[in-house]
Amino acid sequence: MNSHTETKQYRFADFCIRNDQQVLYRRRKKISVGTKIYFLLLTFVENQGKILTKDEIIESVWPGQVVTDAALTQQILRLRKLLGDDNTEHPFIETHRGVGFRFTAQVETQAVAPPAFPAEPRARPTRLGYAALAVGLLAVLFISQTLNTPPAGGERFNKAGLPVNISIVPAKNNKDWLNRGGLDYLAELLGQHEQIHTISPGEEWYTSESPEKLAIALTTNKNIDYSVLIGLQALEGNFMASLKLRTENDILASTDIQADSLPALFEKTDQWVSRNLSVRDQVENVEGYATFMTLDAYALQSYLQGVFEIEVSGDDKKASEYFQAAVNKDRNFLPAWIRLAETNLTQSKFKKAITIANTNLARPSVKDGSMAAIRLNFIKALAYFNLREEDRALDSINSSVYSINLTDDPYLKLAGLKSLSLLARLQDDWEAAETHIQERLELSQRYLPLPNQLASLHLELAQTNEQQNRTDKARQHLNLAINFYEETDNANGMIKAFAKLNQLNFTHNNFDEGVQVTARAEPYLEKGTSSYELIMYYQASALMLNLRGRFDRSGAYVERMKEIAGQTNNNLYLLLSEFTKVHKYYVQNRFKQAKDHIESMRAAFENNKYLPSSQAFFATVDLLISSRADPPQQTISMLKDYLKQFPQLADTYPLELDRTKGHVAVNLGQVEEGIAILKATEQGYRDKGRSHLGNYIGYEILEILLQYPEMEYKSTIDRLQANTRYDYLF
Numbered sequence: 001m002n003s004h005t006e007t008k009q010y011r012f013a014d015f016c017i018r019n020d021q022q023v024l025y026r027r028r029k030k031i032s033v034g035t036k037i038y039f040l041l042l043t044f045v046e047n048q049g050k051i052l053t054k055d056e057i058i059e060s061v062w063p064g065q066v067v068t069d070a071a072l073t074q075q076i077l078r079l080r081k082l083l084g085d086d087n088t089e090h091p092f093i094e095t096h097r098g099v100g101f102r103f104t105a106q107v108e109t110q111a112v113a114p115p116a117f118p119a120e121p122r123a124r125p126t127r128l129g130y131a132a133l134a135v136g137l138l139a140v141l142f143i144s145q146t147l148n149t150p151p152a153g154g155e156r157f158n159k160a161g162l163p164v165n166i167s168i169v170p171a172k173n174n175k176d177w178l179n180r181g182g183l184d185y186l187a188e189l190l191g192q193h194e195q196i197h198t199i200s201p202g203e204e205w206y207t208s209e210s211p212e213k214l215a216i217a218l219t220t221n222k223n224i225d226y227s228v229l230i231g232l233q234a235l236e237g238n239f240m241a242s243l244k245l246r247t248e249n250d251i252l253a254s255t256d257i258q259a260d261s262l263p264a265l266f267e268k269t270d271q272w273v274s275r276n277l278s279v280r281d282q283v284e285n286v287e288g289y290a291t292f293m294t295l296d297a298y299a300l301q302s303y304l305q306g307v308f309e310i311e312v313s314g315d316d317k318k319a320s321e322y323f324q325a326a327v328n329k330d331r332n333f334l335p336a337w338i339r340l341a342e343t344n345l346t347q348s349k350f351k352k353a354i355t356i357a358n359t360n361l362a363r364p365s366v367k368d369g370s371m372a373a374i375r376l377n378f379i380k381a382l383a384y385f386n387l388r389e390e391d392r393a394l395d396s397i398n399s400s401v402y403s404i405n406l407t408d409d410p411y412l413k414l415a416g417l418k419s420l421s422l423l424a425r426l427q428d429d430w431e432a433a434e435t436h437i438q439e440r441l442e443l444s445q446r447y448l449p450l451p452n453q454l455a456s457l458h459l460e461l462a463q464t465n466e467q468q469n470r471t472d473k474a475r476q477h478l479n480l481a482i483n484f485y486e487e488t489d490n491a492n493g494m495i496k497a498f499a500k501l502n503q504l505n506f507t508h509n510n511f512d513e514g515v516q517v518t519a520r521a522e523p524y525l526e527k528g529t530s531s532y533e534l535i536m537y538y539q540a541s542a543l544m545l546n547l548r549g550r551f552d553r554s555g556a557y558v559e560r561m562k563e564i565a566g567q568t569n570n571n572l573y574l575l576l577s578e579f580t581k582v583h584k585y586y587v588q589n590r591f592k593q594a595k596d597h598i599e600s601m602r603a604a605f606e607n608n609k610y611l612p613s614s615q616a617f618f619a620t621v622d623l624l625i626s627s628r629a630d631p632p633q634q635t636i637s638m639l640k641d642y643l644k645q646f647p648q649l650a651d652t653y654p655l656e657l658d659r660t661k662g663h664v665a666v667n668l669g670q671v672e673e674g675i676a677i678l679k680a681t682e683q684g685y686r687d688k689g690r691s692h693l694g695n696y697i698g699y700e701i702l703e704i705l706l707q708y709p710e711m712e713y714k715s716t717i718d719r720l721q722a723n724t725r726y727d728y729l730f
Contacts, residue, residue: 010045012105013092015083017041024082035439036061036075037082044093044103053100062438071435076101163409164225164277165447166190167199167218170206171231171242178239180206180311181304182232182266188335189270189293191371196277197409199224202452203311204488219248223410223447226252228273232265239265245276252276261297262304294336299329303336310339314531314568316346334360334372341379350383357383374400374416381422388648397422410447414440421460434464455484455493462500469689471508478504491527498524499537502544507692511548514541518553531568535561535576542580546587547692554584575604582621587696591629598622616646620656627663635664655684659697666704671711675701695720 009018016025019042024031033041043052043060058067061075076093079085085092094102168187170179187200199218208214215227229244239262244254253276259265294300306322309315320343326336341356357376366372377400384393404416417440424433441457444450462477478501485493498521505514518541528534538557545554561577564570578601585594598621605618619642626635639660643649650657658681665674678701685694698720705713 006111009110010042011108011110012045012048017045019046031082033082035442036435037079040075040079041083044101045107048103048105048107051096051100051102057100068431071431074432074435163195163197165197165199165223165411166226166228166273166277167215167224168201169211169215169218169227169229170201170208171211171229171244173207173211174231175206175312177305177308178232178234181307182262183230184307184311185300185304185335186230186266186269188371189266190273191409191412193274196274197411199411199448202450203492204452204490215244215246216248218450219246221447221449226277230269241265241269243269243272245273262300263293263295263297266300267293294326294330294333296330296333299326299333299336302326302329303333303339306336306339306343310343312529316343319343320347334363334365338372338375338379341376345379345383348386350387353383354380368402369404371412371416374404374412378416378418378422410443414443414448417443430464430467434461434468437461437464451484451487452490452493455481455490455497458484459497459500462504466504466507471504471689474504475501491524492530492533494524495521495528495530495537496533499533499540502537502540506540506544506547507690509547509692509695511544514544515548515550517541518545531564531570531573534564535573538564539576539580543583546580546584547696551584551588554580558584571604575601579621582625586625586628591625594625595629598625616649616652619646619649620653620660623660624656624663627660627667632664632667635660635667655681655688655693658684663700671704671708675704678704 007018007020009016014026017023017038024033024038024041039061040057043057054069054072058072080091080093083092090104092103092105094104096102168183168190170183172179183201187198190196191198205211205214211229215229218224218227225247227246229246231242233240233242235258238258238260241257242255243257245252255272257265257268257272259268294303302322302325306319306326309319309322313319320340323336323340323343326333327340330336337356337360341353341360344350344353344356357380360366361373361376366376377396381393381396381400384390384396400416404413417436421433421436421440424430424436437457437460441454441461444453444457458477458481462474462481465471465474465477478497481497482494482501485497498517502514502517505511505517521537521541525534525537538561542554542557542561545551545557558577558580561573561580565573565577578597582594582597582601585591585597601618602622605615623635623639623642626638630638639657658677662674662677662681665671665677667674678697682694682697682701685691685697698716702713702716702720705711705716
């Protein structure tokens with residue numbers, strides 16, 4: 001990214017932009033701009049009149065990243081729209097086809113002496129403005145036990161009203177409900193102060209061998225000012241918080257706080273932290289702060305236990321009961337309402353989640369730009385999307401994005417920018433999704449360069465690249481994710497990355513590599529605690545092992561899936577294990593057993609317990625197996641019934657239905673017609689980058705041809721031997 005040693009401002013037309021503040025002014029009116037747009041415009045004004053090649057622009061704005069021409073063009077179009085650059089005869093930005101772009105407006109450059117303090121000390125600066133000003137203002141020395149005691153041998157840490165970034169670090173490896181829920185709540189509570197930006201504890205922080213070293217490591221990042229180590233304890237008759245505030249080099253303050261109730265404990269803790277951060281005079285009367293808190297001890301304890309159930313036990317149903325108990329006691333307890341909406345969402349109670357979100361978005365205390373507004377709109381978007389009301393989903397995402405654009409808190413932006421990625425995915429715009437994730441990665445590298453944070457973003461980039469059929473690039477991101485997860489020995493993260501890697505190996509027939517992945521993953525499987533990640537890994541790997549002919553190994557994975565389903569009382573996990581078993585029977589040509597297994601699963605889908613999309617997927621599997629196991633007329637009748645029940649089936653799963661129709665035609669004696677349909681289906685899967693399905697259908701075609709010696713089959717054998725690795729099938 002651009003590196004500037006001298007503060008300058010650039011004026012052109014009605015606009016003004018500085019190289020130390022991520023803002024644009026038009027006639028002295030401030031315009032918020034995204035990171036990429038800001039650096040793109042800065043690159044143009046600094047090179048006014050010069051034709052910049054695409055490579056030069058990319059190196060300046062996206063250093064070290066692979067960026068497509070389409071992504072660059074998209075950003076330039078957005079910049080033109082922002083500037084109102086619609087004069088076709090004399091545009092600000094000229095396009096020189098085959099070469100690059102030139103900024104034509106006259107630019108006046110002025111050197112600016114940065115002020116010692118912001119002109120308006122109570123205003124929140126932009127994220128780039130904060131970073132630049134902080135370098136000149138930070139003077140880190142000792143604070144004594146409280147700010148009422150004069151500092152010993154140095155000046156007090158003073159940021160002159162700039163936002164303070166703090167990380168909340170668990171002081172002990174304590175996974176009880178009080179600490180897991182309490183630290184999460186305290187991070188949100190402190191984040192209500194305008195001058196405090198908080199970083200909630202990461203999952204792996206609770207298992208850190210040295211919380212002190214973790215706190216020091218976090219503050220080595222110049223954009224994280226403090227770490228607050230916190231340990232919570234329930235004593236006989238009251239509660240205690242042990243607190244320590246530190247920077248990379250010094251312990252600035254420490255204390256133990258006791259209170260006879262949880263609400264009182266958190267209020268005192270909040271006061272101590274904010275006072276020691278020298279911002280108490282600015283946060284005493286934060287609007288909406290009282291609404292965020294609860295003074296009801298039962299409501300707060302229920303909330304903390306609900307958070308514990310989500311983060312440690314993974315029991316959304318039980319967590320939902322705790323959150324419901326919390327809001328029953330305190331109808332104004334906003335965090336509990338948000339969590340209740342989220343748990344309803346994960347339990348497929350979409351309409352209830354939407355109702356909760358709408359009710360709380362109407363509260364006067366839920367302002368645009370707040371994390372509450374971002375999360376509630378995000379919940380609505382996902383709920384509407386699952387209900388197939390995509391227009392409403394997009395409206396909710398746009399509302400969430402609007403809130404993101406109103407905040408200067410980089411950590412709030414990091415949390416909220418997921419909405420931008422989701423918006424792009426809902427529109428099947430994977431290139432835009434990749435751009436948004438890259439922006440989150442850039443923000444994380446500057447403000448939150450933690451291994452697990454970076455790993456998760458590389459996992460998302462792997463998905464966007466896979467969707468764009470850039471398999472090698474997807475693998476690069478997956479390997480980067482694995483390297484980051486290895487740094488912290490994050491078992492759940494490693495399992496998640498291995499699951500995605502074997503999904504890729506499954507899709508692209510890299511079965512030998514997939515088998516090697518299962519060997520690498522084995523040491524982490526015993527340490528993994530996330531039932532969802534384990535299920536995803538076992539299913540992806542079992543499917544891949546089925547196609548490699550290693551049925552004993554895949555069978556063992558299916559049994560592990562069933563164990564997890566039983567432990568979590570999750571019927572969906574059980575059904576996934578059964579689907580995997582059906583897949584094994586199918587690739588073994590044991591169609592009667594596959595049919596019996598499907599019949600045992602039918603009731604779970606016909607009682608409308610699962611999502612419409614899952615019901616439709618079940619229909620496609622049911623039809624395919626019927627086409628191999630049942631008389632053709634029975635399959636034709638079943639197809640008609642399913643199309644009546646799911647009118648969207650033909651549009652959602654056209655290739656799957658064509659595969660069924662091909663086998664039905666063969667069974668009716670229309671062999672050439674059936675093979676033609678199957679060949680078209682094979683090519684359709686190949687065109688979509690789903691070579692594993694294309695190759696397998698090619699095998700099915702060969703199987704049919706070999707039953708008719710008069711038909712030519714050698715070309716099919718040659719094609720499959722060149723493209724598949726189904727050794728056991730031949």
